[in-house]
Amino acid sequence: MAENKILEAEEQENSPMYDDEAEKARYQEARKAQAEEDFKKPFDKDALLEVRHLRKAFPIKKTITGKVLQELVAVDDISFKLHAGETIGIVGESGCGKTTMGRTVLKLHKSNGGQIIFDGQDITDFKPSQMREIRKKMQIIFQDPYSSLPPRSTVGGILSEPVNVHKIVPKDQVKDYVLELMDKCGLRDYYYERYPHEFSGGQRQRICIARALSVNPKLVICDEPVSALDVSIQAQIINLLKSLQESMNLAYLFISHDLSVVKFISDKIGVMYLGSMVEFGSKTDIFANPLHPYTKALFSAIPNPNPDIKMKRIALAGDIPSPANPPNGCRFHTRCPYAKEICKHITPEYKEYETGHFAACHLLEE
Numbered sequence: 001m002a003e004n005k006i007l008e009a010e011e012q013e014n015s016p017m018y019d020d021e022a023e024k025a026r027y028q029e030a031r032k033a034q035a036e037e038d039f040k041k042p043f044d045k046d047a048l049l050e051v052r053h054l055r056k057a058f059p060i061k062k063t064i065t066g067k068v069l070q071e072l073v074a075v076d077d078i079s080f081k082l083h084a085g086e087t088i089g090i091v092g093e094s095g096c097g098k099t100t101m102g103r104t105v106l107k108l109h110k111s112n113g114g115q116i117i118f119d120g121q122d123i124t125d126f127k128p129s130q131m132r133e134i135r136k137k138m139q140i141i142f143q144d145p146y147s148s149l150p151p152r153s154t155v156g157g158i159l160s161e162p163v164n165v166h167k168i169v170p171k172d173q174v175k176d177y178v179l180e181l182m183d184k185c186g187l188r189d190y191y192y193e194r195y196p197h198e199f200s201g202g203q204r205q206r207i208c209i210a211r212a213l214s215v216n217p218k219l220v221i222c223d224e225p226v227s228a229l230d231v232s233i234q235a236q237i238i239n240l241l242k243s244l245q246e247s248m249n250l251a252y253l254f255i256s257h258d259l260s261v262v263k264f265i266s267d268k269i270g271v272m273y274l275g276s277m278v279e280f281g282s283k284t285d286i287f288a289n290p291l292h293p294y295t296k297a298l299f300s301a302i303p304n305p306n307p308d309i310k311m312k313r314i315a316l317a318g319d320i321p322s323p324a325n326p327p328n329g330c331r332f333h334t335r336c337p338y339a340k341e342i343c344k345h346i347t348p349e350y351k352e353y354e355t356g357h358f359a360a361c362h363l364l365e366e
């Protein structure tokens with residue numbers, strides 16, 4: 001007993017003591033300094049979209065005078081670049097901030113920090129009037145094709161409206177333009193006079209895709225576009241998105257919790273956990289050489305079609321912590337099978353470990 005006490009005391013003496021509050025402040029200071037340095041860098045001319053240190057926080061507790069007492073940081077310090085014709089897949093469990101990130105990039109949410117550079121312009125502080133021109137270049141497709149279409153308009157009406165508003169073609173050519181677009185999206189011409197409720201989920205999603213593409217965008221944010229569809233229909237919609245991407249040179253930010261879908265469509269993949277990007281890289285690097293324990297655990301859950309290959313499934317302990325009160329240090333430490341003492345106190349730095357392959361984990365620094 002006494003021996004145990006001595007051992008414990010020795011262990012405590014040998015293990016560094018951490019001051020979590022001081023560590024948090026030090027980390028935030030370092031991130032801020034890095035962000036300020038990065039904001040001064042010229043924009044990458046080759047990128048269609050460049051996101052630098054993006055942050056979005058929702059106030060969740062306020063005083064009656066409106067002072068924010070507590071906030072939920074849904075998107076915390078996210079950076080990446082997306083090129084024309086390219087797809088970045090964003091994966092992560094429900095609630096990790098994928099939708100908020102997509103909406104903040106589109107400025108449907110006001111960001112609380114960072115820069116959004118689109119098509120050579122810093123649009124972070126653009127006013128609604130300045131966004132009008134930009135809007136048609138960046139579109140979004142939602143998960144639920146049932147609630148995202150107005151029930152009282154015909155397909156022709158739904159697709160003509162944005163074409164008219166943004167004056168994409170002269171008035172007398174709108175109908176022909178819409179019919180051609182419908183054909184490209186696999187919609188028969190007689191659907192023009194029909195209403196959304198007459199269609200299945202897959203057909204409705206085709207209408208949503210056609211509506212997004214009607215204004216000739218450069219970027220489309222696809223937020224779980226096939227998650228609500230039957231598995232048999234999912235492949236058709238994914239294939240449609242792929243062929244439209246090729247013919248229109250579209251860039252996709254493709255948000256999904258379904259890794260098989262993301263693996264199929266993406267060129268690059270970002271893995272999010274509790275608002276942060278924990279790993280980012282080319283699809284090949286991420287699948288052949290996942291660096292972060294969270295990525296490894298997520299990927300070990302993908303069913304392998306080859307029954308001869310037995311994947312060792314890594315089970316994640318515990319529930320996802322609340323983003324309103326994230327753990328100190330590495331946010332993943334409460335569920336990570338490799339967590340060490342340092343992980344509980346010090347946030348690992350997000351670093352480039354091979355060209356274009358970024359991750360944040362203390363294990364990688366050893």
Ligand SMILES: Nc1ncnc2c1ncn2[C@@H]1O[C@H](COP(=O)(O)OP(=O)(O)O)[C@@H](O)[C@H]1O
Pocket residue numbers: 058060072074092093094095096097098099100101323
């Ligand atoms: N308008 C909002 N107000 C407060 N919290 C929000 C709001 N929108 C999203 N959140 C919170 O932000 C976190 C990220 O949500 P979301 O972006 O929808 O995640 P995902 O798309 O990955 O499932 C969640 O904890 C969610 O509850």
Ligand code: SF4
Pocket residue numbers: 292293294330331332333334336337338339340343348360361362363
């Ligand atoms: S930093 Fe630690 S807790 Fe976080 S992923 Fe790496 S090993 Fe796990």
Ligand SMILES: [Mg+2]
Pocket residue numbers: 098099100
């Ligand atoms: Mg979502």
